[in-house]
Amino acid sequence: MLPTIRGRVAWVFQEPNFDIDLIVGVDHMKTQEIDILKSVCMTSYDARFPDEVQPGDVIVGGANFGYGHPHYPSCRALRALGVSAIIAESFSPGFYRGESSNGFPLIECPNVSTTVKRWQTVAFDWDNETLTIAETGEKLACQKVPQKSKDLILTDGIIGYLKQVRLSKQ
């Protein structure tokens, strides 16, 4: 079953073309140690972020989120802190391909970055592909999630996907 995405909005990036490496900072875009990545995650936006974020929280992004030359440590850090999804206006294709292969739920939702506020609670409905803001009841229509992306989430990333979905059929 696809994971429940229901959580607080831990941060809203409204800027377009957001460079994902800034989540851990360029000094750490190649850092591997997960404890270091967790400790610096988002701290240039909110110094208390690693303490305030809770499992299930989501990040909201603007248009073309992940533009540039994305590295993997930023999303490793977000996942390690419990962030369950990124919901953005749209994603840069290289970032989308890379992080969906890691089994990370990425949802494209037009108008999300200008509609939701930090710390509101949102819930994503996989069947109807809508995002509901708990506090206001407002529903936002999201883009169709490709089947491959769903499979990658269900199988926890590309190796699980290959084993369970693709190679098992051969």
Place this chain on the structure above:
Amino acid sequence: MSQTIAEKIFSRIAGQKVSAGTERLFPPDLITAYDYPGYIDKYETQMADELGITKVNHPEKFILFIDHLYPAGNPKAQQIHEITRRFARNYGFKLYEGDGIGHQVISEKGHVHPGMFVTHFDGHISTIGALGAIGIGIRNSMIEAFATEEVSLVVPSSVRINLEGKLQRGVTARDVFHWIVRKIGPDGCRQAVIEYGGKGLGSLEMDERFTLCNLAMFLGGISAVMETDEKTHAYLRQTTGQEHPPMAPDPGARYEKEVTINLSEVEPVLVAPPSPANTIPISEALGVRIDSGYIGSCASGRIKDFEQAVEILEGRRVAEGFRLNAVPTTTAIQAQMSELGLTPKLIRSGAQVHVSTCDFCIGQMGALTEGERSVSTGTLNIPGRMGSNRAEIYTASPYTIAATAVHGKIVDPRTML
């Protein structure tokens, strides 16, 4: 139904007509990769240990390149290359080592034909679009291609860019690309294949076309492809020894949007730190002090690029203390530079001409230290890309870099031509 070039290519591979938006498995014509820590060494472990695959059905589809960390500067880099050699040997894959940057070597060696679909980890494989083929960087789903020889894709929509007119003197393909970014935004072609065509395309040489296609990702493009013409087919005759039918979209093909760029209106631009989205007119950066310059990479570093640099540098000297690195994209280009007399002219002007490698683009060689600034034809200007996180990179055309090298500060090259 009328089709874009991308729809034609994916329809051929699918064996049936497919349109933008269709999600299915596609077997790439070529599956290519380069080594770097965490790439081929990881694929080898994933294939053999995690998936138990010791043999592939079509080894002739696979091409590996040793172009990063080359020549190896330490035993660890050599060990990475040795894993790649072993991986190629064990699975029967073609390996190119020391021939230059794979995104160009693949075309030079005649592997790319119009209509092909090629995958790589790295999105700069879009370079091959100049030959009417589509290269897509699939990042860490490369293992999907290695393990199954198919990749799951949603057929991309296309953005049509019609080129008109001719470039003015002192203006290059680099300026054209970043001019387009400035005009339609860094997400102007998001998730789409950029389809270049129009009469203006005919005025661009193959070297310039490779540059335009190489940078597709910075318009948000999933790839880029060009209509073929006599210049393309002359190139293909040399590399493949074959004739090919022309590659063009059907009249009435549907595009997400169509953009017209008049080449004669394009002026020199720079991409200022810290993001490839940050294009500025050269007038906004004139006089900025610069410490080093780099002409090379998979984006630029071809004969045309060095001809442009030499136009400025011949009879002049690189400024005292300025480091100018000229790095041919491939060894074939390096040989041609010597034959054309470009290499001695660059050296006599004070430039250093190096062996073909990716390493200057990623700060493995010619690295920048804290507080330095560089002008570069590398692909990217993010902090840390060419050394220190506290160095700044402006990407620019070979003309602008050569002009800047002479003065040690950013200069409009048109004033020196």
